[in-house]
Amino acid sequence: MKKHNYSAGPSILPQEVLEKAAAAILDFNNSGLSLIEISHRSKDFVAVMEEARSLALELLGLQGKGYQALFLHGGASLEFLMVPYNLMTKAGKAAYLDTGTWASGAIKEAKTFGETVVVASSKAENYTHIPKNYTVPTDADYFHCTSNNTIFGTQMTEFPDLGIPMVCDMSSDIFSRELDFSKFGLIYAGAQKNMGPAGVTLVVLKEDILGKTGRTIPNMLNLQQHIEKESMYNTPPVFATYTSLLTLQWLKNLGGIAEIEKRNNAKAELLYTEIDRNGLFKGTAVVEDRSKMNVTFLLEDESLTEKFDQSWKAADISGLNGHRSVGGYRASIYNAMPIESVQVLVDVMKELERTA
Numbered sequence: 520m521k522k523h524n525y526s527a528g529p530s531i532l533p534q535e536v537l538e539k540a541a542a543a544i545l546d547f548n549n550s551g552l553s554l555i556e557i558s559h560r561s562k563d564f565v566a567v568m569e570e571a572r573s574l575a576l577e578l579l580g581l582q583g584k585g586y587q588a589l590f591l592h593g594g595a596s597l598e599f600l601m602v603p604y605n606l607m608t609k610a611g612k613a614a615y616l617d618t619g620t621w622a623s624g625a626i627k628e629a630k631t632f633g634e635t636v637v638v639a640s641s642k643a644e645n646y647t648h649i650p651k652n653y654t655v656p657t658d659a660d661y662f663h664c665t666s667n668n669t670i671f672g673t674q675m676t677e678f679p680d681l682g683i684p685m686v687c688d689m690s691s692d693i694f695s696r697e698l699d700f701s702k703f704g705l706i707y708a709g710a711q712k713n714m715g716p717a718g719v720t721l722v723v724l725k726e727d728i729l730g731k732t733g734r735t736i737p738n739m740l741n742l743q744q745h746i747e748k749e750s751m752y753n754t755p756p757v758f759a760t761y762t763s764l765l766t767l768q769w770l771k772n773l774g775g776i777a778e779i780e781k782r783n784n785a786k787a788e789l790l791y792t793e794i795d796r797n798g799l800f801k802g803t804a805v806v807e808d809r810s811k812m813n814v815t816f817l818l819e820d821e822s823l824t825e826k827f828d829q830s831w832k833a834a835d836i837s838g839l840n841g842h843r844s845v846g847g848y849r850a851s852i853y854n855a856m857p858i859e860s861v862q863v864l865v866d867v868m869k870e871l872e873r874t875a
């Protein structure tokens with residue numbers, strides 16, 4: 520039986536996506552060949568890349584608005600470096616919002632390029648909230664933020680209106696909720712949280728923000744080069760791209776982001792309601808900034824740890840432990856997680872209360 524998979528990443532994918540991906544490994548499009556043993560320049564794979572790129576823009580509502588979608592190697596972590604490489608001018612500076620471990624990883628890389636202004640940070644409060652009322656310097660080359668803080672369980676709901684490009688790491692909440700995505704100059708997301716297997720990174724960018732740095736950019740790191748080569752500058756991650764396409768098709772057939780957002784809201788409400796109601800548990804993020812993707816919580820009484828851990832494992836729940844830097848519990852309830860699985864966890868929490 521398939522377990523209730525709460526893993527933070529790599530994480531749950533829709534069952535039908537797993538089945539179609541598995542079938543394509545054995546025989547892709549009735550070609551008598553595996554998806555992973557054909558040329559990436561073959562007609563069948565070029566069609567995969569084209570559809571993945573256009574469907575990503577379609578789902579985000581960005582088609583015909585000057586945006587490009589790329590499926591690249593290197594993970595979100597390589598984008599920490601590609602963003603300043605492609606957007607920070609030689610004498611310029613960049614502005615960053617520090618909301619967690621990943622945001623500070625991005626800041627660290629930017630600092631190797633030039634002046635990096637941290638406009639606000641919630642580090643002193645162990646990243647339990649999203650800073651508000653910060654000012655972004657109008658002369659920065661770009662502003663970088665992290666929409667969902669996977670480790671600390673906080674999520675941004677307000678994004679500033681700026682006269683400079685806004686860059687966002689959406690690795691753990693891309694395609695999970697409706698936003699005005701045209702506010703962003705560049706969005707990136709490692710696939711393995713909400714879109715597909717590890718190994719591919721979605722980069723969505725407005726083409727006119729490029730070409731201003733005065734730097735020589737090595738080809739593999741040059742976003743303009745990847746656009747010109749239609750995301751096939753070198754051999755793309757074929758399996759991860761194809762599987763991501765299957766997830767995007769699944770999402771479109773379901774009704775797109777509008778429909779998945781309703782389901783995600785219902786799942787988050789079910790779980791947070793129990794955390795707040797049940798006296799044995801306590802949420803770790805401030806209520807107004809709680810993430811609808813990664814729900815972080817603690818046991819009020821640590822002596823119940825063993826009993827709780829045994830109970831959720833016995834209920835076929837997997838991956839509930841908090842990040843090693845935080846402890847406690849983290850229930851990642853990404854797009855593919857059915858509400859029935861969330862109910863199983865809630866039932867275990869209620870049972871613990873009844874028997875503790």
Ligand SMILES: *Cc1c(COP(=O)(O)O)cnc(C)c1O
Binds near residue numbers: 593667669689
């Ligand atoms: C997981 C994660 C990353 C790191 O992604 P990699 O693909 O492993 O480089 C970066 N940012 C956020 C928000 C994440 O959740």
